[in-house]
Amino acid sequence: MRVVFDIDGTLCFNGYSIDSVIVRALEQLKKSGHELIFASTRPIRDLLPVVEKIDYDALIGGNGSIISKNGQIQVTRSIKKESYHHILELIQRYQLAYIVDDEWDYSAKVSTEHPIYQQLDPNNLAKNVLITQIV
Structure with a gap:
């Protein structure tokens, strides 16, 4: 089972x-x-x-x-490119905090005080890349 x-x-x-x-x-x-x-x-x-x-x-x-x-x-499932680019535009326009995951790496701009930050790549397995590098 x-x-x-x-x-x-x-x-x-x-x-x-x-x-x-x-x-x-x-x-x-x-x-x-x-x-x-x-x-x-x-x-x-x-x-x-x-x-x-x-x-x-x-x-x-x-x-x-x-x-x-x-x-x-x-x-298995990705956000449509048009939607992704719209989200990026909103992040930039309103200077939003974010975490965007790719297959392995991620892009993050979030306060180190935020609880999710403590769970973000705790074993340093990935790279925090520029958000424009995630497509």
Whole structure:
């Protein structure tokens, strides 16, 4: 059986790790032959540190827009180019804070005090690139 778990607020309550009791229960599911899949609004790179101690089968990130299976990341759904350029225009016009994720890298202009900043690429796996480099 495939078992899909949400991460934040379901398995992870501090934004960084999954309690060892839950990890042991997940290990038992895996040993029983179940396929473990984790899903999140986070991009794949930000899921990796949270699930690193678990033998999982697949990751679903970005609310389903990015998946990782067997270590291969694939974008399944992107924003249309016209919409993306409109969003960029609004960010620039109103000087908005933002985080824009690509397949792996990201572009961010957000306060270090913002709670999401602490979860943004915590293992320094990616690069914070110019927003114009993400297409």
